[in-house]
Amino acid sequence: MVDLQAVLDSIYKELTPRIGEGKVADYIPELAKIDPNQFGMAVVTVDGKVYRAGDADVPFSIQSISKVFMLTLALGKVGEGLWKRVGREPSGSAFNSIVQLEHEHGIPRNPFINAGAIAVTDVVMAGHAPREAIGELLRFVRYLADDESVTIDEKVARSETQTGYRNFALANFMRAYKNIDHPVEHVLGVYFHQCALSMSCEQLARAGLFLAARGSNPMTGHSVVSPKRARRINALMLTCGHYDGSGDFAYHVGLPGKSGVGGGIFAVAPGVASIAAWSPGLNKVGNSQLGAVALEMLAARTGWSVF
Numbered sequence: 001m002v003d004l005q006a007v008l009d010s011i012y013k014e015l016t017p018r019i020g021e022g023k024v025a026d027y028i029p030e031l032a033k034i035d036p037n038q039f040g041m042a043v044v045t046v047d048g049k050v051y052r053a054g055d056a057d058v059p060f061s062i063q064s065i066s067k068v069f070m071l072t073l074a075l076g077k078v079g080e081g082l083w084k085r086v087g088r089e090p091s092g093s094a095f096n097s098i099v100q101l102e103h104e105h106g107i108p109r110n111p112f113i114n115a116g117a118i119a120v121t122d123v124v125m126a127g128h129a130p131r132e133a134i135g136e137l138l139r140f141v142r143y144l145a146d147d148e149s150v151t152i153d154e155k156v157a158r159s160e161t162q163t164g165y166r167n168f169a170l171a172n173f174m175r176a177y178k179n180i181d182h183p184v185e186h187v188l189g190v191y192f193h194q195c196a197l198s199m200s201c202e203q204l205a206r207a208g209l210f211l212a213a214r215g216s217n218p219m220t221g222h223s224v225v226s227p228k229r230a231r232r233i234n235a236l237m238l239t240c241g242h243y244d245g246s247g248d249f250a251y252h253v254g255l256p257g258k259s260g261v262g263g264g265i266f267a268v269a270p271g272v273a274s275i276a277a278w279s280p281g282l283n284k285v286g287n288s289q290l291g292a293v294a295l296e297m298l299a300a301r302t303g304w305s306v307f
């Protein structure tokens with residue numbers, strides 16, 4: 001095996017002059033305040049070793065990466081029945097696009113675009129008050145990361161509640177097609193809180209380790225999902241995890257991954273390691289610019305591409 005710490009150190013050193021590249025998300029006002037001059041990376045291997053570079057311990061808003069955790073909870077609750085509510089195909093459209101929903105009868109293309117994630121959140125809420133659903137997700141993520149210090153940034157959640165007009169439009173549109181069961185403001189209250197989960201690269205890589213290790217976390221011994229389900233979540237991340245940038249990410253990095261507009265990218269090298277990279281500046285399709293470059297360098301230097 002390559003010297004992973006040396007690989008991370010070399011990536012960090014080579015990218016240092018580029019830190020600050022890209023454009024910080026500003027459609028959520030609280031995220032616009034983030035200092036773009038930050039970069040972190042963490043790798044946790046299935047044999048329980050942790051490697052870090054740069055700002056690997058700085059918590060950031062994980063945003064859409066939370067959709068992976070909510071999807072895991074939803075599959076645990078309703079199993080394959082989930083696919084009546086949401087599809088499994090890449091959309092080729094922006095993460096917040098509404099265009100396909102009308103032709104496709106309010107069924108979003110996949111669980112990672114905003115419309116799909118909102119439908120997944122609605123599924124997880126069944127039988128719960130909104131606050132309980134938020135609590136369930138937070139407990140789940142703390143359990144996955146084996147870290148009680150993971151929190152939700154209320155300011156970010158509030159900021160998006162005040163400005164998330166497109167998400168209100170998506171949720172109302174789906175409700176008109178009866179693909180949202182709960183009041184729209186309740187579903188979005190939960191969705192905005194899940195997106196406001198605040199985690200460091202290291203916490204994120206630890207929390208996602210079960211996806212690299214056939215559904216069980218080898219560091220905690222917790223069995224989270226079956227090997228088959230872990231494979232399927234990874235398949236969805238590979239095909240849909242970067243929206244209309246998914247093909248490009250597969251081409252350059254070759255790993256299942258999920259991005260968020262907070263500048264984080266979570267990726268999985270199946271059977272080997274779980275990875276998180278973070279830098280707030282985004283590229284044109286809303287994915288971390290340097291995060292994607294760092295993962296491309298890591299995949300090239302380790303040979304971890306799944307292809």
Ligand code: DON
Pocket residue numbers: 062063064065095096114160167192195259260261262286287
């Ligand atoms: O719903 C939104 O627009 C944000 N809370 C999350 C979007 C996101 O992270 C897209 N990822 N690249």
